[in-house]
Amino acid sequence: MSTAPDGTWIVILGLALGSFALRFSFIGLVGDRRMPAWVLRHLRYTAVAILPALVAPAAVWPTATGGALDPPRLAASAVTLAVGLTTRNVIFAMLSGAATLYGLIWLLG
Known part of the structure; x- marks a missing residue:
């Protein structure tokens, strides 16, 4: 079963944004408190x-x-x-x- 290249990139970008948001919530928002x-x-x-x-x-x-x-x-x-x-x-x-x-x-x- 193959997926469309556009769908693969959407999943990769979504995971990248989610990973960044999770890390930023601890490092960027709470890091200096x-x-x-x-x-x-x-x-x-x-x-x-x-x-x-x-x-x-x-x-x-x-x-x-x-x-x-x-x-x-x-x-x-x-x-x-x-x-x-x-x-x-x-x-x-x-x-x-x-x-x-x-x-x-x-x-x-």
Whole structure:
């Protein structure tokens, strides 16, 4: 199914304007104002919420296995979570999860 070139450009321009409007609303309109404490408190958790949201689908429905559950990926996720909670070190948690994943893939074939 093909679309008309004019329709494609309209969609691209609409997405560009929407993206600009979203960014400008935070940077241009609110960028030089002091935010309330409750907003800053909630924004502190944004980065913490993004990484699990990006990784969870790859751990639960990995494309490498056709969407089937995979013991090495589940174990690596559990190790990453456990190390992150106990050490509070993001880099060490990610490295230990990666080592677990590749170690189990190597061991289990």
